[in-house]
Amino acid sequence: MDHWWINGKPGSLIEVTDRGFAYGDGLFETVAVRGGRPRFLAHHLDRLFDGCRRLRIPAPAREPLQTAVTTAVSDLPHGTLKLMVTRGTGPRGYQLPEFPATTVLWGTMASDPVRSVPVEIRWCDTMTSVNPATAGLKTLGRLDQVLARAEWSRTDVAEGLMTTTDGHLIGGTASNVFLVSGDHLQTPSVARAGIAGVMRRVVIDAARSAGIPVAVGDVPPFQVQAASEIFVTNALTGIRPVHRLGSQVWAPGPVTRRLQKALAAAGVTECGG
Amino acid sequence: MDHWWINGKPGSLIEVTDRGFAYGDGLFETVAVRGGRPRFLAHHLDRLFDGCRRLRIPAPAREPLQTAVTTAVSDLPHGTLKLMVTRGTGPRGYQLPEFPATTVLWGTMASDPVRSVPVEIRWCDTMTSVNPATAGLKTLGRLDQVLARAEWSRTDVAEGLMTTTDGHLIGGTASNVFLVSGDHLQTPSVARAGIAGVMRRVVIDAARSAGIPVAVGDVPPFQVQAASEIFVTNALTGIRPVHRLGSQVWAPGPVTRRLQKALAAAGVTECGG
Numbered sequence: 001m002d003h004w005w006i007n008g009k010p011g012s013l014i015e016v017t018d019r020g021f022a023y024g025d026g027l028f029e030t031v032a033v034r035g036g037r038p039r040f041l042a043h044h045l046d047r048l049f050d051g052c053r054r055l056r057i058p059a060p061a062r063e064p065l066q067t068a069v070t071t072a073v074s075d076l077p078h079g080t081l082k083l084m085v086t087r088g089t090g091p092r093g094y095q096l097p098e099f100p101a102t103t104v105l106w107g108t109m110a111s112d113p114v115r116s117v118p119v120e121i122r123w124c125d126t127m128t129s130v131n132p133a134t135a136g137l138k139t140l141g142r143l144d145q146v147l148a149r150a151e152w153s154r155t156d157v158a159e160g161l162m163t164t165t166d167g168h169l170i171g172g173t174a175s176n177v178f179l180v181s182g183d184h185l186q187t188p189s190v191a192r193a194g195i196a197g198v199m200r201r202v203v204i205d206a207a208r209s210a211g212i213p214v215a216v217g218d219v220p221p222f223q224v225q226a227a228s229e230i231f232v233t234n235a236l237t238g239i240r241p242v243h244r245l246g247s248q249v250w251a252p253g254p255v256t257r258r259l260q261k262a263l264a265a266a267g268v269t270e271c272g273g
Numbered sequence: 274m275d276h277w278w279i280n281g282k283p284g285s286l287i288e289v290t291d292r293g294f295a296y297g298d299g300l301f302e303t304v305a306v307r308g309g310r311p312r313f314l315a316h317h318l319d320r321l322f323d324g325c326r327r328l329r330i331p332a333p334a335r336e337p338l339q340t341a342v343t344t345a346v347s348d349l350p351h352g353t354l355k356l357m358v359t360r361g362t363g364p365r366g367y368q369l370p371e372f373p374a375t376t377v378l379w380g381t382m383a384s385d386p387v388r389s390v391p392v393e394i395r396w397c398d399t400m401t402s403v404n405p406a407t408a409g410l411k412t413l414g415r416l417d418q419v420l421a422r423a424e425w426s427r428t429d430v431a432e433g434l435m436t437t438t439d440g441h442l443i444g445g446t447a448s449n450v451f452l453v454s455g456d457h458l459q460t461p462s463v464a465r466a467g468i469a470g471v472m473r474r475v476v477i478d479a480a481r482s483a484g485i486p487v488a489v490g491d492v493p494p495f496q497v498q499a500a501s502e503i504f505v506t507n508a509l510t511g512i513r514p515v516h517r518l519g520s521q522v523w524a525p526g527p528v529t530r531r532l533q534k535a536l537a538a539a540g541v542t543e544c545g546g
Contacts, residue, residue, distance in 0.1 A: 014294060016286070021291070024297035094415065094421075094422040107290075129402035130402065133416075141297035147407075150369050165438075
């Protein structure tokens with residue numbers, strides 16, 4: 001059973017005039033809850049508050065929010081915390097409300113533990129929009145990803161890779177992607193499109209700590225073929241090695257294994273051996 | 274006072290798990306109500322149902338919806354009907370719900386009549402995302418336009434022109450744009466970005482009926498400078514001639530005047546002389 005709180009009060013109904021609903025004018029975070037604790041909450045709040053600043057949404061106070069959501073999940077052994085912030089209700093029209101009152105809401109959902117096993121992925125035809133104004137942020141407008149995810153229904157295909165409308169590899173519908181090329185790790189920049197995933201940040205930090213160089217930049221889609229290892233990351237599933245994409249197969253590789261171990265040590269239990 | 278109906282029942286609260294709120298997974302229409310009648314409702318429904326088909330949202334039955342919203346506005350002398358369709362509630366995640374139940378809602382808002390006088394406009398720095406998957410549709414994800422509209426607060430600037438992330442003129446934050454170049458009318462294609470505005474369609478039809486050639490295609494931003502006339506269109510305001518953009522000024526021109534007269538005759542009273 002899911003539980004929701006809106007502006008600190010239990011409830012799951014919002015006004016249709018809330019700009020989050022009307023215009024996708026808001027942000028969200030999907031936080032893994034493990035052992036009654038919100039994992040990497042500081043990273044999630046960093047991204048959320050950075051988003052508020054960039055979108056000029058008056059941010060809630062960080063400390064009380066952190067305390068409230070931590071309390072909300074304390075009885076949840078394993079599941080997900082969804083945290084959302086919108087620009088609140090307002091009159092019709094794109095213009096910012098004169099007196100904005102941010103809506104803050106969160107929900108908790110139980111789930112079963114899963115192991116991050118190697119997965120099959122595919123390419124999507126639907127492309128990710130490019131826009132520096134919102135790039136990196138987890139805004140409420142996710143229709144590109146919804147349409148990409150709707151391209152397949154085979155349950156043995158775990159994820160679909162997307163390119164941007166200007167032709168770069170950007171990531172999965174709900175994940176970031178990493179390639180191992182030679183002795184270094186490569187992942188698409190999220191400066192012009194895509195989402196700056198929390199697990200992406202954890203992986204980049206772990207790789208650099210382990211002395212593995214990480215190149216962040218534009219990645220042409222054809223580089224996937226040349227990669228010796230490939231994996232996708234997501235806050236809820238950690239690192240998932242890719243074992244198949246179309247006719248290409250990969251065996252679990254040493255760099256992926258090493259990073260999985262580093263993540264398992266940092267609390268990403270689904271990456272444990 | 275606004276009035277809202279959700280799935281045919283009075284109310285203004287939706288579930289936070291509605292995919293319209295969670296992912297911008299839906300569409301809307303903003304319909305001018307004049308003399309208790311929804312203006313160009315058939316055009317609005319055409320776009321809405323085309324959107325449902327393209328987004329694979331199970332569409333409501335058209336005739337009952339048409340009847341219901343027509344009845345809802347019958348007591349409203351002058352105002353706006355906002356009509357929204359979402360993919361309904363669903364479990365967390367981008368994947369389409371197994372048993373989707375479309376949410377249909379509408380609201381009515383009174384407003385005062387306005388005349389479509391010449392306006393000053395400006396350029397926006399925020400760009401419009403390019404994506405053929407959603408181009409032309411009025412989806413619930415409108416953050417590009419929200420951020421563009423937030424670039425100015427001067428009340429004497431009526432609209433801001435946007436370019437696409439690949440460098441074409443696309444339109445205003447909440448309007449389509451037309452240029453008069455030589456003896457023909459020119460307006461940006463909405464095949465890769467932007468919205469296929471209802472008033473845009475009305476203007477294109479009126480121009481062609483009047484023997485004015487209309488070129489629909491990619492428009493480089495610099496063509497604005499060379500235009501002999503320029504106007505913006507929106508379902509609620511008809512044709513608004515542009516009299517100033519930066520240091521450039523235009524006098525009301527003959528093509529704009531002719532089209533305004535044609536629209537006034539078609540019921541766009543705000544374009545009347």
